Amino acid sequence: DADVTQTPRNRITKTGKRIMLECSQTKGHDRMYWYRQDPGLGLRLIYYSFDVKDINKGEISDGYSVSRQAQAKFSLSLESAIPNQTALYFCATREGTEAFFGQGTRLTVV
Amino acid sequence: AQSVSQHNHHVILSEAASLELGCNYSYGGTVNLFWYVQYPGQHLQLLLKYFSGDPLVKGIKGFEAEFIKSKFSFNLRKPSVQWSDTAEYFCAVFRDDKIIFGKGTRLHILP
Numbered sequence: 420d421a422d423v424t425q426t427p428r429n430r431i432t433k434t435g436k437r438i439m440l441e442c443s444q445t446k447g448h449d450r451m452y453w454y455r456q457d458p459g460l461g462l463r464l465i466y467y468s469f470d471v472k473d474i475n476k477g478e479i480s481d482g483y484s485v486s487r488q489a490q491a492k493f494s495l496s497l498e499s500a501i502p503n504q505t506a507l508y509f510c511a512t513r514e515g516t517e518a519f520f521g522q523g524t525r526l527t528v529v
Numbered sequence: 530a531q532s533v534s535q536h537n538h539h540v541i542l543s544e545a546a547s548l549e550l551g552c553n554y555s556y557g558g559t560v561n562l563f564w565y566v567q568y569p570g571q572h573l574q575l576l577l578k579y580f581s582g583d584p585l586v587k588g589i590k591g592f593e594a595e596f597i598k599s600k601f602s603f604n605l606r607k608p609s610v611q612w613s614d615t616a617e618y619f620c621a622v623f624r625d626d627k628i629i630f631g632k633g634t635r636l637h638i639l640p
Binding site for chain 1: 535538561563571572573575578580619623626627628629630631632633
């Protein structure tokens, strides 16, 4: 089993729809992160969390929300999806100098 | 603003050529520095990391990187690239509980 699992792997949704991307980890790490990757822009931080009661905005949090349901689960929601949220989304965990990344979710908003 | 900069956005090399990808960061104090690789359609994989000690770090697949504190640099090198090195490469810094990435360098190796 993968250390960090993202579901779904691919999703096409319509503008205005609500969508949730899920991330679960088996590493037991407290720190979890959501990034989006766009060509030429690298990975940009959306939200990060240190535990279920500690949620922090990253550099591009507008239009997104998150929920840390448990230490192992960190979900990203788009309340009303728009086309410029089409991107590859990655979840990550971190402990000290070790980081682990999910396989990514490719989201297309049409 | 504090950042991680990768100077080369797209690099094209022939097999057996030498590779150097630049990375500069603008954070003071202690930093943990990383290079990740992303093969087409895959997630990020760690190539190597530096957090203390010998500034010349060796990673997987023949890659190495040199930390030069005075230049705020952590350049990635490989003496002889292979077609299978075609991928996107990201420099990253662990800082203030965040993982901050450069914009990436897309490397294309011609067979």
